[in-house]
Every structure is written in structure tokens, then in C-alpha cells.
Amino acid sequence: MGKVTGFIEIKRKKHPTRPVEERIHDWREVYLPYPTPDLRDQGARCMDCGIPFCHQGCPLGNLIPDWNDLVYRDRWQAAIERLHATNNFPEFTGRLCPAPCEGSCVLNINADPVTIKAIEVSIIDRAYAEGWVTPRPPATRTSKKVAVVGSGPAGLAAADQLNRAGHSVIVFEKSDRIGGLLRYGIPEFKMEKRVLDRRLAIMEAEGVAFKGGVNVGGADMPAARLRSEFDASVLAAGAGHPRDLPVPGRELEGVHFAMEYLTLQNKRCEGDAIPDEAFITARGRHVIIIGGGDTGADCLGTAHRQGAKTVTQLELLPRPPAERAPDNPWPQWPNIFRISTAHEEGGERLYAVSTQRFTGDTAGRVRVLHAVKVEMVRKDGRVSFDPVPGSEFEIPADLVLLAMGFVGPERGPLVNDLGLKLTDRGNVWRDERWMTNVPGVFTAGDMQRGQSLIVWAIAEGRSAARGVDQYLMGDSKLPAPLS
DSSP states (O other), rough: OOTTTTHHHOOOOOOOBOOHHHTTTTTSBBBBBOOOOHHHHHHTOOOOOSSSSSSHHHHHHHHHHHHOOOOOOOOHHHHHHHHHHTTOOHHHHHHHOOOHHHHHHGGTTSSSSOHHHHHHHHHHHHHHHHTTOOOOOOOOOOEEEEEEOSSSSSHHHHHHHHTTTTTTEEEEEESSSSSSEEEEEEEETTTOOOHHHHHHHHHHHHOOOESSSOOBTTBBOOOHHHHHSSEEOOOOOOOOOOOOOTTTTTSBBBBEEEHHHHHHHHHHHHHHOOOGGOOOOOBBBBBEOOOSHHHHHHHHHHHHHHBBBBBEEEESSSOOOOOOOOTSSSSSSSOOOOHHHHHHTTOOEEEEEEEEEEEEOOTTTTEEEEEEEEEEEEEETTTEEEEEETOEEEEEEEEEEEOOOEEEOOOSSSHHHTTBBOOHHHHOOOOSSBBOOTTTEEOOOOHHOOSSHHHHHHHHHHHHHHHHHHHHOOOOHHHHSSO
């Protein structure tokens, strides 16, 4: 605990951002560096709470009070050592995680929580600037080869841990570049890709090999070859099967999945020459985003930067309350109304709305979204959304983006040829050691969990790596944040 009365004297201060009128004209990150004196004050707000419930909210078990105190005491190098002890990639989580730790902060019972996320990203950015993050290859190597399928946060975490254990690790990625959704799903304004490339360079220098443009399970690397050439493998290919909206007019031109849209813009930001006829743009269009989560907000910020005429975001659920509801007590994640940086930039949000159909022009392009207001009804433990009579309305729509989440891993040769067992929800089944029903084949992240948070993906990658290490060596010294 840095300052005994810090949580009483000092108020929470928002992470500084670039002005809206400036940032919507470029793709650089929204957030500015947090001034060090202010950050030390924020670290001082971390109180001697006895039981740090921030640990309960963090799947990684981050040592949050430790590095809050170290920042307050200006001991930054010690802070990054404590941060790296549990988190392989704090530069990712510090930018992209919604911070469930802050929802569980004891201060959040009746006040604003500690700015844990801002402190975390400031520690790792300071560490890179000071040259403290350097390659640390393992002192010895085993004779074991491990394949990691998927280069998102779960796959990268598993690869990093297995490399530290001395195994030879190759990460396969079906896209042309490494990073999974970190590369092509997350817009530049949330995380510039230099941040990802910087970490990948460290991992390569430590001995991890990356191979992009390889479709594991297909002709590039059949499932049988995966099993024959490697002593073990970790499947971390994500939950890439998007939830569709089967309503009349879905087939019209201009109705796209969110990831189609975001990927193309990220590719252009990478410098790829994508022809205009293949590019999905919001420029000069009335844009409708269906889905109120993080992906929807990513589409919103992207549409602003592309020059949309109007942007409307639709959500089936009712608008969340400004403060915790009685059935949502601390330390649960607070289901409250939030304003992301993308929402600060403009656009309209409509709640309790269900899309009925789309209509288009004679050329077959979407022009109008037809919707109805709904009422959420709970009965016998089930939730339904009943249309409100007479509430039908229309919205101009030149571009519709479906950002309603994902329903599980893509079905294909990787899953089918390996004969992987699936759960009732369609995810890949695994046992307590993180191994699938196929010996030596492990899984982690959204592929086995379903759509979730980056912090869960990293935690599961770390845990799966321990399972692999135990399988190969009989024991493991790798930490296991999850069982």
C-alpha cells in the first residue's frame, strides 16, 4: 500500500486521449501517455483492502496491488518484473482488456475503482522505452517439437510459455500475417500494429518460429501431418464462426459481417493495395451496426474515420442502468452503461430494437433497415424479446455491419479430420489438463471456451502450455493460472 489515505484524498482520473476532432482523421492510437506524476497518484489510490478482489476479477491472477505500489514508489523496473510474472503481453491487455479487475476493485463498492488498466499499459510502455524488455531465450532445449495453431493471444501465450520451457515451437497462422484478431480484428486506433510487431520480434529472437499463410487441416498441413511431425500441438484457432442474422434481405449487397469490414481496413492500414471494388467503406453512407459490444464499437470508430454520413448502432437488449442494479452486486462485473472512445466520437445508439428485414434498390443494394422495438420478458427462467405493437420504424441503411458475436470455432478439416469431440455449445472439448479427446492435441482460448476476453485467452494459453509440458516431460515448472 503506497499511501494510507490515498484512496480518500485522490480521485480517479481518466486516461488522457487525443481530441476527437484530431483523431477521427487518422488511424493512430486514441490514448495519450499518462503523465507520470498523475499515474503515481493513481497508484496511491490502491488501498490496503486485506483481500484484493482485483485478483478475483483477473483470470491471469495479476499481482495488481504489488505493481500499483511499485509505481507509486517510482520503482518501475520492479513493477514490470511483477507484471511479466503473470502476464506475457501486458501491452495487449493494457490496451484491449475491458478490465474486469477494476469491476472487482474494493473501491468499486462505493467509489471509482483504481485505474489498473492505465497503470498496466504505462508500466509496459515505460519498460520498452527504457530497454528492459529484451529477448531471453531458454538456457537449454528439450528435444520436443510443439505446433501451435493460431496466432491470436491464446496461441501466442501458449507458444511463449512452451518456448520458455525449452521446447521447439512453431506457430501456424492461416492469414498472411501473424497475430490473429490482434492483427486483423483490432483497429489501429485501439492498438497500433507496431505494438504487436515489437512483441513478435522479441519472441522470434527467443526462438519461436512463425509461419503465416498456412491452413492447418487443409492441403498446407493436413491433420495427419500435424500429428506425425510434432510431439504435441495446441489448437488456438479462435471462435471464428460469426453469428448471422437470417432475415429477409440479408442477401443484399452492403450487408456484411463485422470482421469482413474490419479486416479489409486493417489490411489497408498495413499497406496492402486492396482495389476499391473489393473494399468495404463507410464513406458517405448511412451505416447501421447491429450489435452493441466491443466489435460493434470497433466498427463505429472505423466508420467515423472512413467518413460515414451517419452511424447508428442497434442493440437488442435494453439500455443498461447508469449504476449497478440490485441483482448485479460487487464484485460481479458491473453491467452498466458505458461510453467507449468510439462512442465519444459520435453516432447514435438505439436499445431494445430488433431488425425485421432489409430492403434495397433495383440494383440489389441495401437501402432501408426495418425494425421494431422490443420488450425483454423473463418467464420460467427464460428470456424472450417481444415486439411492442405499433413500434415499427425504418432507418436509412447503405451499409449494414453484423457485429453480433461468434457462435464457435469454424467447422472444417482441422476439427473433422482430427475427430475432435465438441461440447454441447459447439466448442472443442478438453479435459482438466487442457487436452482434447485426441492424445497430444491440446486446446485453449475461444476455440474451447467460446467468444471471450483477451485476458481469458492469455490465461488459457498459459494453462494449456503447462498441460503440454507435463504431457511431454512428466512434470512442469510453468505456472498454471487456470485449472
